[in-house]
Amino acid sequence: QVQLVESGGGLVQPGGSLKLSCAASGSRNSIAAMGWFRQAPGKRRALVATITTDGATNYADSVKGRFTISRDGATNTMNLQMDSLKPNDTAVYYCNLVDTHLHNYWGQGTQVTVSS
Numbered sequence: 001q002v003q004l005v006e007s008g009g010g011l012v013q014p015g016g017s018l019k020l021s022c023a024a025s026g027s028r029n030s031i032a033a034m035g036w037f038r039q040a041p042g043k044r045r046a047l048v049a050t051i052t053t054d055g056a057t058n059y060a061d062s063v064k065g066r067f068t069i070s071r072d073g074a075t076n077t078m079n080l081q082m083d084s085l086k087p088n089d090t091a092v093y094y095c096n097l098v099d100t101h102l103h104n105y106w107g108q109g110t111q112v113t114v115s116s
Contacts, residue, residue: 002026002105004095009110016114017083022095022107024076029099034071034078038091038112045094049080063089085114 008020020036035050035058049059049069057069068081078095095107 002097002099002103004097004105004107006093006095006107006110009093009112011113011115012085013116014085014087014114016085017081018085018112020080020082020093020095020110020112022078024078024095024097027076027097027099027105029101029103031076032098032100032102034098035096036069036078036080037094037096038089039094039109040088040091043091048093050096051078082112085112087114090114 003025005023008018010018012018031053033050033052036048037045038048039045047060048063049067051057051069051071066084071078090113092109093112094109097105
């Protein structure tokens with residue numbers, strides 16, 4: 001059973017920074033990619049950033065230049081460094097894992113609130 005445990009959410013002022021982490025365990029298959037998605041109130045869940053095992057990254061236009069995704073393959077841990085945070089970054093952030101059999105897994109979500 002794949003488990004994704006997120007940490008690092010919280011309340012931050014506009015312009016501030018937060019770092020989210022996701023620890024993956026229990027995958028029987030190799031990991032193809034991991035990523036972060038977010039869902040704001042009243043909106044659909046949307047991609048924030050993804051990273052493959054080869055290190056290729058992809059970012060939503062709204063976070064390019066402000067967020068950085070990284071992954072430690074040895075520990076199956078993924079991080080999202082979020083800088084220059086804006087109020088519209090407020091959302092529940094979800095960790096996602098896709099394995100080489102294209103099975104999709106989600107974490108429980110962590111709240112990020114950007115407010116003064």
